[in-house]
Amino acid sequence: MSRQRWWGWGVDGHDGPLPAEGDALLSHELGISSDRRGPPPLEALRLPRPALAPGARSALEAVAGSAWVRDDPFSRVSHAVGRSYPDLVRLRSGTLATAPDAVVEPGTAQDVLEVLRACVRLDLAVVPFGGGTSVVGGVEALRGEHTGVIALDTGRLTGLVDVDVRSGLATLRGGTFGPDVEAELGSHGLTLGHQPQSFEFSTVGGWVATRSAGQASTGYGRIDDLVQGLRLAAPAGEIATGAGPGTAAGPDLRELLVGSEGTLGVITEATLRVRPAPGATRFEAFGLPGFAAGTETLRALTQAGIAATVTRLSDEEETRVNLAMAGSARAVGALRGYLRARGLDRPCLLVLGWEGTDAAALRAHREDGVRVLRAHGAVAVGAKVGAAWARNRYRGAYVRDELLTRGVLVETLETAATWTRLLETYRAVGAALRASLSARGTPALVGCHVSHLYVTGASLYFTFLARQEAGAELEQWHAAKAAAGDAIAAVGATITHHHGVGRDHAPWLEGEVGGLGLTLLRSAKSTLDPTGIMNPGKLLDAPPLPGMPDSTA
Numbered sequence: 001m002s003r004q005r006w007w008g009w010g011v012d013g014h015d016g017p018l019p020a021e022g023d024a025l026l027s028h029e030l031g032i033s034s035d036r037r038g039p040p041p042l043e044a045l046r047l048p049r050p051a052l053a054p055g056a057r058s059a060l061e062a063v064a065g066s067a068w069v070r071d072d073p074f075s076r077v078s079h080a081v082g083r084s085y086p087d088l089v090r091l092r093s094g095t096l097a098t099a100p101d102a103v104v105e106p107g108t109a110q111d112v113l114e115v116l117r118a119c120v121r122l123d124l125a126v127v128p129f130g131g132g133t134s135v136v137g138g139v140e141a142l143r144g145e146h147t148g149v150i151a152l153d154t155g156r157l158t159g160l161v162d163v164d165v166r167s168g169l170a171t172l173r174g175g176t177f178g179p180d181v182e183a184e185l186g187s188h189g190l191t192l193g194h195q196p197q198s199f200e201f202s203t204v205g206g207w208v209a210t211r212s213a214g215q216a217s218t219g220y221g222r223i224d225d226l227v228q229g230l231r232l233a234a235p236a237g238e239i240a241t242g243a244g245p246g247t248a249a250g251p252d253l254r255e256l257l258v259g260s261e262g263t264l265g266v267i268t269e270a271t272l273r274v275r276p277a278p279g280a281t282r283f284e285a286f287g288l289p290g291f292a293a294g295t296e297t298l299r300a301l302t303q304a305g306i307a308a309t310v311t312r313l314s315d316e317e318e319t320r321v322n323l324a325m326a327g328s329a330r331a332v333g334a335l336r337g338y339l340r341a342r343g344l345d346r347p348c349l350l351v352l353g354w355e356g357t358d359a360a361a362l363r364a365h366r367e368d369g370v371r372v373l374r375a376h377g378a379v380a381v382g383a384k385v386g387a388a389w390a391r392n393r394y395r396g397a398y399v400r401d402e403l404l405t406r407g408v409l410v411e412t413l414e415t416a417a418t419w420t421r422l423l424e425t426y427r428a429v430g431a432a433l434r435a436s437l438s439a440r441g442t443p444a445l446v447g448c449h450v451s452h453l454y455v456t457g458a459s460l461y462f463t464f465l466a467r468q469e470a471g472a473e474l475e476q477w478h479a480a481k482a483a484a485g486d487a488i489a490a491v492g493a494t495i496t497h498h499h500g501v502g503r504d505h506a507p508w509l510e511g512e513v514g515g516l517g518l519t520l521l522r523s524a525k526s527t528l529d530p531t532g533i534m535n536p537g538k539l540l541d542a543p544p545l546p547g548m549p550d551s552t553a
Contacts, residue, residue, distance in 0.1 A: 004132075006078045007039035007091050008404070009397035010201060018402060019327040026408065029445060030467050036405050040094045042073060050076070051148045052101040056122045060104050060150070063114040068105040068156070075103045079127075079151035080141050082134030083397070084504060085411045088404060089473045100127065100141040100151040107156045109268035112233040115152060116266070116533075120235050125149040125533050128262035130175060130203030135412070136496070137503030137538070138210065138261055144536030154205055157268055160184040169228055169243065171271040174205025191277040193220030193309075196498070200394055205267040211259040213498035215393065218302075218453045219309030219355065222498065224258045226273045232257050234265030234528040243271040256524060261500055262535035264528045278355035280362040283310070283386030287339045287347040287379040291315040292423055294348045295450060295458065297376040299419050302453045306368040310353030311453055312389070315426075318447025318463065319349045325399065326388075335381065342379045350378065351389045409442070409466045409476060415488045416497040418457040426460055428487040433464050436483035440476055442466040452497065459497045482507075506542035 004011055018026070026032040050071045060069045080099040081087035090096060101124075106112045119126050125146040129139055130153075143149035154175030161171040163185070170185060170192070178199035181192055194214040196202060206212070208230065213222040220226070229243030230253075241253050257264065288294040294313045301307045314322060323332050339347045352369065356362030370380075403410040417425040430446050437444040444466040452459035462484070469476040485508050488495055495501075495508040510518050522540055525532070537543050 004078065004201060006042060006074060008088065008401040009083060014395070014398045015402060018399075018406075019325060019329070021329060021332070022321075022325040022327075025321065025324045026403075026406070026465070030408070030443065030465060032406055032408055032467055035407065037092075037407060038405055039092045042077065044094060045073070045077060045091075046095040047073065047076060047080075047099045048097065050101045052124075052150075053148075056124065056148065057102065059118045059122060060102065060115065063111055063118060064104050064106045068107070069102055070105075071102045076100055079103050079129050079132065079139075079153065082132050082137065082139045082502075084135045084137050084502075085409070085477055086137065086474055086504075087140070088401075089477070092404065098141050098143075098149075101148040103129075103151045103153055105153040105156050109157070109231060109233060109238070112152070112157070112266050112268055113238060116233060116235045119150065119533050120531050123147045123531075123533075125536050126266075127151050127535050128205070128209070128266045129153050130206035130209075131177065131198065131201040133198040133202045133206065134210070134500065134502055136499050136501065136505055137542075138500055138535075140503060140537070142535075142537040142543070144532065146533060146536070152266060154203060154266065154268075157205075161269060162271075163188050163190070163274075165190065168274055169271055170274045171229075171243075171269055172204045173269055174203060174208075174267045176204045178202055185274055186277060189277055190274045192226065192272055192274050194223055194226060195393075197394060197396060204270050204272075208258055208267050208270050209261050210500035211498060213452050213459070215312070215451060216310045216353065217451075218307050218311050220275075221273075222452070223272075224255075227254055227258055227270055228273055229271035230254055230257050230267060231269035232265040233268050235533060236528050236530060239265070239528075259500070261502065261539045263525055263539045264534060276357070278362075279358045280356045281353065282362055282366065282383065283351065283353045283390045284366075284383050285381040285385035285389065286350045286352070286373055287342070287344045287381055288313070288350055289344055289347070289377050291348050291426070291448075293376060294350060295419075295422055297350075297373060297378065298450060298453055298458060300372050300376065301369055302458075303455055304368075304372065306365065306372065307453050308352040308365075308369060309355045310351070312351045312449055312451045314349050314449040315447060316346045316348055317445060318449055319347060321445060321447055321465075322349070335385065338381070339379060344379060347379075349381070349385075351386050353386070353390065403465070407468045407470075409437075409444075409468045409473070409480075410463070411477065411480070412461065412463050413481070413484055414459055414461040414497045414499060415493045415495065416452070416454075416457060416459040417491070417493040421491060421493065422458055422460070425488065425491045425493045428491050429460070429462060429484050432483040432487035433462065433480055436480045437464070437466045437476070440469055440479060442469055442476065444480075460493075461497075501539045503538055503542045506539065509539070
């Protein structure tokens with residue numbers, strides 16, 4: 001992996017100015033100026049002094065090796081927080097209140113166990129760190145009640161351990177990044193098919209720890225559907241679950257460990273269900289006459305068993321903003337005219353990705369879907385628009401960096417609800433975001449898309465933009481986040497579909513799993529992590545963000 005930049009997403013070389021139409025939209029509708037405020041230089045960033053005592057460093061070096069215990073500014077900053085909006089705002093502020101005292105990179109699963117045992121003796125908190133792409137405060141270097149904190153980087157725990165082509169199983173080390181997963185499996189003619197937007201910079205262990213859902217989850221399943229077995233290193237020892245096709249030997253321990261977000265231990269290996277790589281793939285786009293009509297179309301496709309592998313339905317507002325940000329004025333103008341001539345003045349854009357073992361299988365799958373689409377008033381836009389989406393599917397986070405530079409509050413949140421409650425949830429969350437931000441004098445653009453389908457319901461993924469409230473950026477964000485979280489809870493939807501809980505969603509967890517459920521999770525933690533060193537302040541008993549109230553009330 002190339003060295004990722006400490007202040008934003010990914011690596012250099014993928015940024016660019018906003019297109020003229022997008023720039024005008026931000027200026028006219030949100031009052032965004034043309035001023036740009038880049039991040040400070042690394043050497044100007046103020047960090048807390050490392051608190052690791054010499055004896056503690058020596059103990060960690062004895063396990064991992066002296067070259068793999070680092071406390072230089074870049075290592076500490078790049079492991080201090082994830083990539084949530086509050087994380088990025090604090091990085092750009094020039095001051096970080098928290099940072100790991102050291103970054104430790106063990107080379108084997110046994111080394112991970114030894115590092116954890118050393119940290120118990122030394123009273124050091126441990127934050128497991130894969131790609132650092134959490135957008136819910138899941139990897140912030142909090143020490144809790146402990147004397148110090150390390151980031152345990154899984155960057156050396158990489159590669160394919162074993163592949164069983166006949167059974168459709170592959171075992172990968174937890175620190176393996178997405179592109180490397182597909183390269184390793186591709187050499188055997190296989191694919192995992194798990195491609196979240198963080199795909200380029202996130203890891204197997206991170207996916208499993210956060211119950212990640214990839215863009216093709218409708219076809220392949222979420223990561224929790226793909227996990228067959230796990231190996232987890234905890235302060236109390238190691239758990240290795242079986243990887244058989246099924247068992248009745250009590251509750252499934254995999255379900256306890258998947259989604260544990262580093263609070264129970266470090267996922268060092270995962271055995272995952274894989275399948276033959278597709279022989280043919282086609283992306284295509286359609287226009288639909290409204291979001292309600294679009295969701296009903298998706299329900300029909302899903303419940304008929306003919307949904308595409310990749311599905312992304314943008315509502316009217318997200319479609320409008322995405323077209324403004326597309327960058328090709330002539331092509332976008334032609335697309336708008338084409339849809340308007342067919343009665344779609346405010347269209348919803350639907351992107352579908354079909355896969356098949358060969359071209360004939362793909363064609364048959366597509367034809368079944370197109371019949372349903374036409375019956376629901378869909379207008380075919382063509383493969384070029386679909387292919388453009390597939391080409392740019394990982395670009396959004398770079399656009400977010402540019403928007404932050406322009407003083408824009410740009411944030412996402414997601415949920416899922418049954419088909420019966422989907423539109424109610426959609427309207428309630430959108431209204432809560434608009435009202436909370438307008439009340440602060442910063443009206444918002446709020447868009448939404450559906451990208452994960454189930455027989456019983458679907459996900460909703462919101463993106464909202466507003467002018468940053470200078471000097472109160474975190475308070476502004478918290479007001480919007482709290483309003484949306486309360487709205488989600490009030491309609492009975494899930495507080496998070498695939499981003500995890502981390503720090504940001506913790507206030508609503510008890511409402512979803514119940515008080516006794518939280519007690520059960522705490523009991524598991526006390527068994528595997530008796531001294532509470534693992535990722536304190538995440539998932540369970542998370543503290544508020546600096547300057548924020550203790551609850552959403």
